[in-house]
Amino acid sequence: MHIPGRAAKPVQPPPKPPRRPPPGTPPPTQPGGKPKGKKQKRNVKRWIGFILVLFLVVMLAFAGWLWTSWNAVDRVDLSGVLDEQIGDVTNYLLVGSDSRSNLDPDAVAGAEPTVEGSRADTIILLSTSMAGTKMMSIPRDLWVTIAGSGTKGRINGSFNNGPANLVATVQSALDVPVHHYAEVDFASFAGVIDAVGGVTIHFDHPASDPASGLNVTEAGDVTLSGRDALSYVRSRHYTEFIDGRQITDATGDLGRQERQQRFLLAAFSEVGGTKNPVAIGRAASSVSEGLTVDTGFSLFDALSLGRHLGGEAPETVILPTTPTRIGGAAVLVLIQPDADAVLQQFR
Numbered sequence: 001m002h003i004p005g006r007a008a009k010p011v012q013p014p015p016k017p018p019r020r021p022p023p024g025t026p027p028p029t030q031p032g033g034k035p036k037g038k039k040q041k042r043n044v045k046r047w048i049g050f051i052l053v054l055f056l057v058v059m060l061a062f063a064g065w066l067w068t069s070w071n072a073v074d075r076v077d078l079s080g081v082l083d084e085q086i087g088d089v090t091n092y093l094l095v096g097s098d099s100r101s102n103l104d105p106d107a108v109a110g111a112e113p114t115v116e117g118s119r120a121d122t123i124i125l126l127s128t129s130m131a132g133t134k135m136m137s138i139p140r141d142l143w144v145t146i147a148g149s150g151t152k153g154r155i156n157g158s159f160n161n162g163p164a165n166l167v168a169t170v171q172s173a174l175d176v177p178v179h180h181y182a183e184v185d186f187a188s189f190a191g192v193i194d195a196v197g198g199v200t201i202h203f204d205h206p207a208s209d210p211a212s213g214l215n216v217t218e219a220g221d222v223t224l225s226g227r228d229a230l231s232y233v234r235s236r237h238y239t240e241f242i243d244g245r246q247i248t249d250a251t252g253d254l255g256r257q258e259r260q261q262r263f264l265l266a267a268f269s270e271v272g273g274t275k276n277p278v279a280i281g282r283a284a285s286s287v288s289e290g291l292t293v294d295t296g297f298s299l300f301d302a303l304s305l306g307r308h309l310g311g312e313a314p315e316t317v318i319l320p321t322t323p324t325r326i327g328g329a330a331v332l333v334l335i336q337p338d339a340d341a342v343l344q345q346f347r
Helices: 037-071 155-161 163-174 186-195 226-233 253-272 277-288 299-309 338-346
Strands: 074-076 090-097 120-129 132-137 143-145 152-154 180-185 199-203 207-209 214-216 220-224 239-242 245-248 291-294 315-317 321-326 329-334
Touching (some): 120 155, 120 253, 120 338, 132 253, 132 338, 143 155, 143 329, 155 163, 186 226, 199 253, 220 226, 226 253
Parallel strands (some): 090 180, 132 315
Antiparallel strands (some): 090 120, 120 132, 180 291, 199 220, 239 245, 321 329
8 A cells, every 4th residue: 555755665576596507517616616515525535435445556565565575485394393382372483594595795794605504593482472472592502402313512503403403402402382483594684674774772882893793883872784783693702892991791602692682672673663564565575585484384473473573572581501611612501490490481
């Protein structure tokens, strides 16, 4: 109804429905030109899918690399001598052989590749279980009865008749079970250390040994390369520089045993804690060239061992021995009953 004196309001037409864009029109964009809606979600899904596929390809390639390296490892049939595993405790006999067959002439001083054959330079009994990991060095000069012969001699001499004889001698002389065997030569040892970027050892004093090539000029934490690591663990004339004097370690094989354990703890921690898949692959490739394991030692066993060693550092156990001379030879004999009390931890 119109009231006189007032202007009539114009009638507003009803709003028109929005027009649909013709086919082929690009979707509306946000500031900056980024597409909206479903297309943006599709692009995100494509990127996620691409990343997942790339990750899967990398993992498969790494697994293949690892599997190929493991298949290249030498095997020795010790089924007739190794003990059957009962429960969750596994004892590994780890042997560092001074075989020069794969060794570069410049790898370490005093280790010329012309030396034929191999000797058990380092012998370690490593035990893993749910309760933890224990590691014990067996001195190479330990005087024992050699299995299968009834004769007495240094325990590393049993290796002359092959790994089976060494395993049997360790079992009978120390009354401990052995479930798996692994032997690595010097060349592979050096390669693994270099693959993970070296291993750091603390030196209380500068130290050297011209016979093995060791030459540490500064005290403190020192990162050893593969070459330096070999010189360190093989040193038999370990000499420290203390207050301007040269003092040679008088403990002989016992001191060498302690240095080997110290180094292996650091090496296990470094290798086991490595997260870089390239470094892991290189370490696997290096060790496969000079590693020998028993035929029952599977890749799963190797990964399980790595898992144990990558956790807390193994507990070091010292086998009680004392030096003596037998037939003019300097050897070590067990101190009883102390030795039995220690060995009980591996039985």
